[in-house]
Amino acid sequence: MKFNTVLDEVKVYEAGKPIELVVREYGVAENDIIKLASNENPYGTSPLVTKKVQELAKNMFMYPDDSMYELKEALANKFNVESANVVIGEGSDQVIDFCVKAKMNENTKMLMSKTTFAMYEIYGKQTGCTIVKTPDDEHNLAQFSELYKEHKPELVFLCLPNNPLGECLDKEDVYNFLDEVDSDTLVVVDGAYQEYATFKDAKKAIEPADLISKYKNCVYLGTFSKAYALGGMRTGYGIAQKEIVKTLHKLRPPFNITTLSLAAAIEALKDEAFVNDSISKNFDEMKRYEEYATTKGFSYIESYTNFITLKFDNLYISADVAQQLLERGVIVRDLTGYGLNAIRITIGSNEQNTRVFKVLDEVLTSLEKTENL
Amino acid sequence: MKFNTVLDEVKVYEAGKPIELVVREYGVAENDIIKLASNENPYGTSPLVTKKVQELAKNMFMYPDDSMYELKEALANKFNVESANVVIGEGSDQVIDFCVKAKMNENTKMLMSKTTFAMYEIYGKQTGCTIVKTPDDEHNLAQFSELYKEHKPELVFLCLPNNPLGECLDKEDVYNFLDEVDSDTLVVVDGAYQEYATFKDAKKAIEPADLISKYKNCVYLGTFSKAYALGGMRTGYGIAQKEIVKTLHKLRPPFNITTLSLAAAIEALKDEAFVNDSISKNFDEMKRYEEYATTKGFSYIESYTNFITLKFDNLYISADVAQQLLERGVIVRDLTGYGLNAIRITIGSNEQNTRVFKVLDEVLTSLEKTENL
Numbered sequence: 187m188k189f190n191t192v193l194d195e196v197k198v199y200e201a202g203k204p205i206e207l208v209v210r211e212y213g214v215a216e217n218d219i220i221k222l223a224s225n226e227n228p229y230g231t232s233p234l235v236t237k238k239v240q241e242l243a244k245n246m247f248m249y250p251d252d253s254m255y256e257l258k259e260a261l262a263n264k265f266n267v268e269s270a271n272v273v274i275g276e277g278s279d280q281v282i283d284f285c286v287k288a289k290m291n292e293n294t295k296m297l298m299s300k301t302t303f304a305m306y307e308i309y310g311k312q313t314g315c316t317i318v319k320t321p322d323d324e325h326n327l328a329q330f331s332e333l334y335k336e337h338k339p340e341l342v343f344l345c346l347p348n349n350p351l352g353e354c355l356d357k358e359d360v361y362n363f364l365d366e367v368d369s370d371t372l373v374v375v376d377g378a379y380q381e382y383a384t385f386k387d388a389k390k391a392i393e394p395a396d397l398i399s400k401y402k403n404c405v406y407l408g409t410f411s412k413a414y415a416l417g418g419m420r421t422g423y424g425i426a427q428k429e430i431v432k433t434l435h436k437l438r439p440p441f442n443i444t445t446l447s448l449a450a451a452i453e454a455l456k457d458e459a460f461v462n463d464s465i466s467k468n469f470d471e472m473k474r475y476e477e478y479a480t481t482k483g484f485s486y487i488e489s490y491t492n493f494i495t496l497k498f499d500n501l502y503i504s505a506d507v508a509q510q511l512l513e514r515g516v517i518v519r520d521l522t523g524y525g526l527n528a529i530r531i532t533i534g535s536n537e538q539n540t541r542v543f544k545v546l547d548e549v550l551t552s553l554e555k556t557e558n559l
Numbered sequence: 560m561k562f563n564t565v566l567d568e569v570k571v572y573e574a575g576k577p578i579e580l581v582v583r584e585y586g587v588a589e590n591d592i593i594k595l596a597s598n599e600n601p602y603g604t605s606p607l608v609t610k611k612v613q614e615l616a617k618n619m620f621m622y623p624d625d626s627m628y629e630l631k632e633a634l635a636n637k638f639n640v641e642s643a644n645v646v647i648g649e650g651s652d653q654v655i656d657f658c659v660k661a662k663m664n665e666n667t668k669m670l671m672s673k674t675t676f677a678m679y680e681i682y683g684k685q686t687g688c689t690i691v692k693t694p695d696d697e698h699n700l701a702q703f704s705e706l707y708k709e710h711k712p713e714l715v716f717l718c719l720p721n722n723p724l725g726e727c728l729d730k731e732d733v734y735n736f737l738d739e740v741d742s743d744t745l746v747v748v749d750g751a752y753q754e755y756a757t758f759k760d761a762k763k764a765i766e767p768a769d770l771i772s773k774y775k776n777c778v779y780l781g782t783f784s785k786a787y788a789l790g791g792m793r794t795g796y797g798i799a800q801k802e803i804v805k806t807l808h809k810l811r812p813p814f815n816i817t818t819l820s821l822a823a824a825i826e827a828l829k830d831e832a833f834v835n836d837s838i839s840k841n842f843d844e845m846k847r848y849e850e851y852a853t854t855k856g857f858s859y860i861e862s863y864t865n866f867i868t869l870k871f872d873n874l875y876i877s878a879d880v881a882q883q884l885l886e887r888g889v890i891v892r893d894l895t896g897y898g899l900n901a902i903r904i905t906i907g908s909n910e911q912n913t914r915v916f917k918v919l920d921e922v923l924t925s926l927e928k929t930e931n932l
Contacts, residue, residue, distance in 0.1 A: 187776060188743055189661045189806050199813040201625035210628070224622050231619040239616045239819075246604040246612065246823060247788040249597050252574035255583075276649060279812055287685065288562045305812070312660065312810065370561055403560060415620040418818025433562050437685065439652055439678070440572040444817050445791025446612075450619060 192292075192314035199304055203517050214515040220541060222532035223517040225349070225379075225493050227415035229467065229535065231450075232460040235416070238453040239446050250445040257448055260455045261408075261423055266395045270428045273435055276442045278378055278407040278422030283309045284434040285341065285405055285424070289372050290315040295339040299325045301351055301524045303376060306343045315340075323526065324353045324487070327363045334367060342367065345376045346392060347383045350521060350530045352489030354383045354390045364401045372430070373404045378422070381413035383490035385465045390490055394425040402427045405434075412492060413461045414454045419447040468492050471533045478543055482550065495521065497528040502553055504529050510549040516542055565665075565687035572677055576890050587888040593914060595905035596890040598722070598752075598866050600788035602840065602908065604823075605833040608789070611826040612819050623818040630821055633828045634781075634796055639768045643801045646808055649815045651751055651780040651795030656682045657807040658714065658778055658797070662745050663688040668712040672698045674724055674897045676749060679716045688713075696899065697726045697860070700736045707740060715740065718749045719765060720756045723894060723903045725862030727756045727763045737774045745803070746777045751795070754786035756863035758838045763863055767798040775800045778807075785865060786834045787827045792820040841865045844906045851916055855923065868894065870901040875926055877902050883922040889915055 205219045222228075258269040275281035282305055290296060292314035298306050301323035310317050318337050320329035325348055334342065347354035360375070367373055375392060383390035394406040409422035421443050424434060443451075454461075475494045479486045484502075487495040498504050504527045508520035519530040534542060578592045595601075631642040648654035655678055663669060665687035671679050674696035683690050691710050693702035698721055707715065720727035733748070740746055748765060756763035767779040782795035794816050797807060816824075827834075848867045852859045857875075860868040871877050877900045881893035892903040907915060 187745065187803060187806075190664055193661065193806060193809050196809045198808055198811075201622070201813045204622070204624035204626065206624045206628060207626065221621070226622065227620050229620075231617055235619065236616045239619065240613045243609045243612045243616070244604055246608065246791045247600050247602075248594070249574070249577070249599065249784075249790045251577035251579045253577065253580065255579060276812075277814065279814075283812065288566065291563055372560065411622075417622045417814075418619045420814060420817050430560060433560075433566060436566050436569045436571055438571075439649075439656065440574045441650065441652075441790075441793060444793050444820055446819055447817055 192312060196308060196311045199308055200523065203512065205517070208512060208515060208517060212513050212515070219515040219517065220534060220538045221517045222534050222538065222542065223519045224417065225412060225491070225532045226417045227412060227464050227492070228532065228538060229415065229464045231415050232454060232457045234457045234460070235450050235453045239450050242446060242449050245445055248445055249441050250443060250448045252440050254443070254448060257452050260452055264455060265393070265425060267398070267425055271398065271425050271431055273424045273431050273438060274443060275422045275424065275438070277411060277420045278376065278409040278424070279305055280442065281405070281407055281422055281424035281434065282306060282374065282376070284437040285372060285374050286310055286313060287437050288433050289341045294341070295337050296341045296343070297330065297333055297337065297339040298343040299323070299345065299348065301526065302343065302345045303349050323524075324348065324351055325355050327355065327359055330363055331366055338368070338371070340371060342371060342373045343376065344373065347379045347390070347490035349379065349491065350493070350519065350524065351495050352487045352491045352493060354490035356389045357392050358389070360392065361400070364404065367403065369403050371403060373401065374407060375404055376407045378407065378409045379412055379491040380408065381461065382465055382468065382492055386469060386490050398426055405430060410451050410454055413465055414451075415460070415464065416447070416450055416454055419444070419450050421447045421451045468533050471536060471539050474539055474543070475531065475533065478546075493530050493532045495528050495530050497526070499527065502550065503527065506553055507549055510552060511545060514545050514549065516545050565685060569681060569684045572681055573896065576885065578890070581885060581888060581890060585886050585888070592888040592890065593907060593911045594890045595907050595911065595915065596892045597790065598785060598864070598905045599790045600785060600837050600865070601905070601911060602788065602837045604788050605827060605830045607830045607833070608823050608826045612823050615819060615822050618818055621818055622814050623816060623821040625813050627816070627821060630825050633825055637828060638766070638798060640771070640798055641801075644771065644798050644804055646797045646804050646811060647816060648795045648797065648811070650784060650793045651749065651782040651797070652678055653815065654778070654780050654795055654797035654807065655679060655747065655749070657810040658745060658747050659683055659686060660810050661806050662714045667714070668710045669714045669716070670703065670706055670710065670712040671716040672696070672718065672721065674899065675716065675718045676722050696897070697721065697724055698728050700728065700732055703736055704739055711741070711744075713744060715744060715746045716749060717746065720752045720763070720863040722751065722864065723866070723892065723897065724868050725860045725864045725866060727863035729762045730765050731762070733765065734773070737777065740776065742776050744776060746774065747780060748777055749780045751780065751782045752785055752864040753781065754834065755838055755841065755865055759842060759863050771799055778803060783824050783827055786838055787824075788833070788837065789820070789823055789827055792817070792823050794820045794824045841906050844909060844912050847912055847916070848904065848906065851919075866903050866905045868901050868903050870899070872900065875923065876900065879926055880922055883925060884918060887918045887922065889918050
């Protein structure tokens with residue numbers, strides 16, 4: 187059967203390996219597996235949210251309120267915007283898709299950093315658009331600026347902080363770049379990890395209300411998957427001028443989040459203490475990874491997220507490290523596919539990280555004996 | 560801001576009004592509201608499924624197994640196909656989107672019945688394709704056949720049984736039509752309500768394994784939203800030849816159902832007794848609607864689903880009936896938007912239906928006094 191030819195170029199996103207797979211493939215006992223590959227919040231779901239979802243589980247037969255009135259009101263209130271500035275997605279991921287489908291086609295161009303969230307490119311390729319990337323892996327605004335002037339792309343992605351690398355631009359620099367961008371270019375500011383960056387360094391903080399009032403061509407993306415510990419519930423949002431939100435709604439399928447996701451997100455917004463505690467612990471634990479890397483002589487990217495990218499330079503092959511960790515029940519993300527000899531590890535809980543260092547010690551020792559680089 | 564011009568023609572799907580909205584707008588107490596507008600299973604979620612989800616609620620922070628291994632295996636086992644023949648969607652709705660995006664663009668045509676599931680057209684319009692509809696509201700295979708020959712569409716939708724009307728074609732007639740269709744035309748057989756049709760009349764039953772082995776250009780769609788009572792959990796599936804499934808996977812976003820949806824669907828497949836009981840009660844209760852309609856002198860479409868379409872002919876205006884019911888806390892779907900003077904009512908529980916007839920009596924009496932048709 188013939189399909190749209192643009193699909194020939196589309197790659198399938200490779201998700202972090204699930205615990206179930208490691209049990210199946212390597213026979214590691216489920217309780218011995220540490221999954222630090224998908225940047226989930228290691229402190230688990232807020233007990234208040236768990237309780238609310240347990241109470242409402244009997245309502246699974248019913249569709250959610252498709253207007254998502256209460257969640258939009260809560261987000262509008264939190265971010266000091268109006269409900270009509272908010273669109274809800276099945277993860278912020280889906281709002282990325284709305285933005286791409288709203289602007290892109292075979293005659294348009296999209297600009298992004300060389301190494302950034304994979305879905306920008308995957309959704310882009312589904313439209314047949316041209317994808318322009320900066321030469322540097324990490325966000326480099328001088329390169330963005332140059333390529334913007336050269337290509338005049340219809341859509342620009344800024345991932346702040348950046349997944350899968352962890353770096354983050356300063357707000358002031360971002361705004362200086364946005365000043366150069368034409369009002370008809372849609373700029374997506376992906377803030378999936380903004381709560382972490384804001385906690386660590388006030389200079390990184392981007393407030394959606396400020397962003398979209400100054401730059402009416404911007405969409406801010408947020409998610410409940412990371413700091414709000416609801417990765418499994420697939421709920422995110424976009425915040426933009428009403429005109430943009432109205433168009434994105436044309437691409438939103440009905441009932442695009444579940445009844446329990448809607449309830450969980452509303453409840454999660456009531457438990458900011460849990461979120462702040464998670465973030466605070468995250469950066470305490472991150473220090474241990476930085477120290478570990480320094481001790482072992484490999485470098486890392488300064489991270490404003492809940493993960494850290496460890497670069498093995500010419501010491502180890504990241505794919506081997508990741509595979510050996512996997513076989514011992516520690517799931518991390520190898521970045522070979524991004525052209526980097528590095529792994530991305532989610533910052534786990536204190537106990538998980540202690541075990542990671544122990545297993546990593548074993549793996550590195552084992553690799554030193556077998557590898558000649 | 561300029562957006563893709565195809566979006567100018569896209570209408571937003573109008574979902575059934577949620578209970579929350581009726582509480583907000585009409586001040587009806589939440590417990591007094593009967594929602595029979597979205598064809599949810601009125602017997603609620605299976606207690607086994609509710610229990611499982613309550614147990615797993617604490618895992619909401621974790622992404623689901625993106626391979627959906629266990630669910631695909633369970634479906635493959637149920638339908639006597641292989642896992643590689645199955646694609647999971649956020650509702651069968653999302654699999655419709657995959658099929659549309661895989662085949663359609665501005666140079667292609669899509670064929671469907673005049674009055675059928677609204678999302679076929681909405682997704683179609685997002686691609687800018689040409690949409691061809693039969694003159695008849697209900698599926699008419701002679702018209703399908705004629706239009707197929709005339710237009711040679713790339714994609715055909717058959718909704719069996721049909722939502723929002725309720726009628727269903729016989730399998731034999733469907734197969735005779737499929738014999739005429741070119742192998743490069745993708746035919747979607749939407750079986751969202753097949754469990755109901757199969758129960759009522761064996762001649763309507765379409766088995767996915769048989770369908771896709773005889774017609775390699777077909778995709779069968781199923782859902783957990785109706786008979787399996789998980790409308791709120793947004794989980795459906797497509798079954799097709801592996802080559803087709805492989806392409807649809809290119810359009811599947813990662814983690815496209817929630818962690819709890821995945822668990823709920825797997826558990827729901829273990830409780831077929833609940834499903835069968837729901838379906839059996841559904842048709843007992845449907846008889847009451849048929850009798851009610853006959854008593855009141857209006858007609859209905861013979862239904863193979865969990866809803867019934869009541870036609871008011873020149874007796875009442877359906878929009879008025881629906882609005883008056885709404886203000887009294889009974890939510891149904893007015894079909895004026897489809898060009899029909901009719902309402903679609905989900906078959907509720909015994910108690911709900913008794914109340915519907917009582918409220919409908921009041922509404923009809925009230926309208927008789929005010930309307931001159």
